[in-house]
Amino acid sequence: MNLRLDFGVVLERWPLFLDGAWMTLQLAVLATLFGFALGALCAVGRRSGPPWLAKLCGGYVEAIRNTPLLVQIFLVYFGLASLGFSLSAFTVAALALTINVGAYTTEIMRAGFDSIPRGQLEAGECLGLSQRQVYWHVLLLPAMERVYPALTSQFVLLMLASSVTSQISAEELTAVANYIQSDTYRAFESYITVALFYLALSFVMRLGFWGLGLVLFPRRRRLGTPL
Amino acid sequence: MIATQLGATHLQFLLQGALWTVVLSAIALVGGGLLGFLVALCRVSGSRAVRLASGAYVQVVQGTPLLVIMFLVFFGLPPLGLNVSPLAAASASLILYVSAYMGEIWRGCIESVPKPQWEAAECLAMSRTQRMFHVVLPQAVRIATPPTVGFLVQIIKNTSLASVVGFVELARAGQIINNSLFEPFLVYLIIALLYFAMCYPLSRWSRRLERRTGFARRQQVVSP
Numbered sequence: 001m002n003l004r005l006d007f008g009v010v011l012e013r014w015p016l017f018l019d020g021a022w023m024t025l026q027l028a029v030l031a032t033l034f035g036f037a038l039g040a041l042c043a044v045g046r047r048s049g050p051p052w053l054a055k056l057c058g059g060y061v062e063a064i065r066n067t068p069l070l071v072q073i074f075l076v077y078f079g080l081a082s083l084g085f086s087l088s089a090f091t092v093a094a095l096a097l098t099i100n101v102g103a104y105t106t107e108i109m110r111a112g113f114d115s116i117p118r119g120q121l122e123a124g125e126c127l128g129l130s131q132r133q134v135y136w137h138v139l140l141l142p143a144m145e146r147v148y149p150a151l152t153s154q155f156v157l158l159m160l161a162s163s164v165t166s167q168i169s170a171e172e173l174t175a176v177a178n179y180i181q182s183d184t185y186r187a188f189e190s191y192i193t194v195a196l197f198y199l200a201l202s203f204v205m206r207l208g209f210w211g212l213g214l215v216l217f218p219r220r221r222r223l224g225t226p227l
Numbered sequence: 228m229i230a231t232q233l234g235a236t237h238l239q240f241l242l243q244g245a246l247w248t249v250v251l252s253a254i255a256l257v258g259g260g261l262l263g264f265l266v267a268l269c270r271v272s273g274s275r276a277v278r279l280a281s282g283a284y285v286q287v288v289q290g291t292p293l294l295v296i297m298f299l300v301f302f303g304l305p306p307l308g309l310n311v312s313p314l315a316a317a318s319a320s321l322i323l324y325v326s327a328y329m330g331e332i333w334r335g336c337i338e339s340v341p342k343p344q345w346e347a348a349e350c351l352a353m354s355r356t357q358r359m360f361h362v363v364l365p366q367a368v369r370i371a372t373p374p375t376v377g378f379l380v381q382i383i384k385n386t387s388l389a390s391v392v393g394f395v396e397l398a399r400a401g402q403i404i405n406n407s408l409f410e411p412f413l414v415y416l417i418i419a420l421l422y423f424a425m426c427y428p429l430s431r432w433s434r435r436l437e438r439r440t441g442f443a444r445r446q447q448v449v450s451p
Contacts, residue, residue, distance in 0.1 A: 066380065066426035067419045068387035070398055075419060078411030163292035167391065174294055181302060188303035191295055199290040 010189040013180055020176030021197050023090070027172060028159035028205070031097035035158070036151070038098060039105020040140075046106065047113055048135075057106065064103030069164050072096055077168045093165035093172075101158045108150050112143030145217050152209035156202050163198070173197055233413065237404050244400025245421050251386045251396055254318045256379060259325025266330025271337050273355065281330070288327035294388050296320040301392040317389035325382055332378060336371040337363060373437035380426045380433070387422070397421060 046057040064072065076096040080087060087095075116139055124134040144151075166175035177194035181187040214221050269281035288296075301316035311319070340363045348358040390399035401418040405411050 062427065062430070063419075063423065066384075066430055067422045068384040068398065070387045070390070071401075071415055071419045071422060074411065074415045078415060082412050160290070160292040163294040164388070166294070174292065174298070177295070177298065181298075185306070187306055188299065191299040191303050195291045195295050195299065198292055198295060199287065202290040 005189060006186060007189050007193070009184045010180060010186050010193055013183075016176050016180060017173070017193065017197060020171065020173040020194075021201060023170070024159065024162055024172040024198075024201065027090070027094055027097060027162045027165065027170070028155070028201075030094045031101050031158055031162070032155045034094075034098040035101030036105055036155075038102035040109055042102065042106040043109035043113065044140075046110065061103045061106050064100055065107065069096075069100055069161055070167065072100055073165060073168055089165070089168050089170040092168060093162070093170040097158060097162055097165070100161070101154065104154050104158075105151065108147050108154060109143065111150070112147035113139060115146055116143055145220065148213055148217065152206070152213070155209070156205050159201060159205055160198060233404075233408065233410065237408070240404060241397065241400050241417065241421065244395060244397040245425070247394070248383065248386050248396040248422075248425070251314075251317060251321065251389060251394070252379070252383045255321035255325050255382050255386065258318065258322035259329055259382070262322060262326035263329030263333060266326055267333035267337060268359075270330060270334040285327045285331055288323055289331070293320065293324045293385055294391060296323060297388055297392055313389070313392045313394035316392050317386070317394045321382070321386065321389070324385065325378075328378060328381070329375070332374050333367070333371055336367045336374070339370055340366045369440065373433050373440060376429055376436060377433040380429050383425055383429075384422065 042057040042060065045053045046061075047054075049057070073093070073096040076099070077089075077092050080092065080095075120138055120142075121134055124138040129137065162172060163174040165172060166178060169175065173194050177190045181190040184190070266281050266285065269277050270285070272278055272281070297316065297320045300320050301311060301313065304311055304316075344362055344366065345358060348362040353361065386396055387398040389396050390402060393399070395403070397418060401414050405414045408414065
């Protein structure tokens with residue numbers, strides 16, 4: 001039995017790893033942007049929409065949060081196919097991840113809304129702000145500032161979870177590792193390399209979100225503490 | 228038409244898969260909980276080296292997808308001379324994964340026990356171990372219950388990834404049935420419903436616990 005590790009044959013396929021990492025990053029960024037928009041809309045709909053919309057948003061959150069991502073991906077993949085849409089694996093993966101992270105964002109935003117004391121909203125009204133101004137300046141932005149850390153770690157988790165899309169043959173990092181290990185028979189080395197790529201990616205994402213937080217929330221930067 | 232295709236045998240096979248999902252979740256909860264408890268203790272240890280080492284462990288495991296950990300254990304170890312069964316690979320990966328997250332959740336709970344409690348225990352001349360086990364942990368357990376139940380939902384969902392190493396739990400059972408019936412949408416919908424039936428009560432329970440403890444805490448700080 002050969003016990004020696006040989007990273008050489010794995011590492012000489014580095015362009016494949018870079019392609020995979022690029023695809024993972026693309027998936028993560030797309031799902032983060034669209035998922036955040038979807039989640040923010042659902043959170044608003046759940047709080048201030050008509051009862052049927054609030055129920056619908058609540059049902060969506062519960063349905064997604066209580067089923068595995070793997071099953072959701074299969075449902076979207078085969079569901080769309082049986083409806084006659086033939087989309088690329090990448091599109092399906094991005095769509096499924098968006099739907100998934102949208103539900104988590106809704107729940108996190110709801111927690112942010114709940115953390116704003118009623119008195120603040122009343123104070124906003126007393127200052128003569130319009131309904132919409134109160135919603136934007138007193139509720140939405142401060143809530144986002146509070147839940148920003150939770151949101152960003154959810155998005156990093158989403159990037160890691162995008163590995164599951166290798167199961168519908170989206171060619172991201174994990175799929176690349178699968179391919180290389182079947183090509184070189186160097187399973188341990190392939191997966192270790194890809195794990196390091198994921199570690200690096202999550203580090204880069206955290207760094208990016210930290211910088212973005214400094215730009216988006218100047219109050220946080222000045223005080224050095226959250227609200 | 229569907230009834231003639233998807234028979235009682237199929238459903239029985241799925242329920243059997245669901246049973247294995249529960250077993251795997253239990254293994255992950257117990258094993259990951261024990262290791263996670265150790266991680267939590269190390270994270271608040273008095274020794275800087277222990278804190279750093281356990282912190283690094285948490286960072287590495289939390290920065291790697293569970294799927295990659297599964298592949299690493301199942302496909303990566305046999306060429307190195309260690310043969311693992313699908314159940315062993317899935318259990319080991321889940322235990323690693325759960326321990327990092329549980330350890331971090333419980334560290335937060337230990338640290339959220341008010342500081343004066345530590346100081347009072349110190350004034351009573353308790354040793355560090357006594358302080359931890361007689362004063363802090365009993366209070367931390369109460370704070371930790373809702374998030375732990377909530378994380379149980381994550382564990383159950385993540386056992387679905389054991390399907391990639393060929394362990395026949397609920398998701399894999401669904402794939403097998405789908406391969407013979409080719410009714411993917413219907414089959415995966417049933418799978419999703421079965422997962423939902425397992426997870427939703429736990430989510431509800433966690434939220435109820437949270438509301439109860441949160442309410443108790445808010446009552447204390449309410450201003451006149």
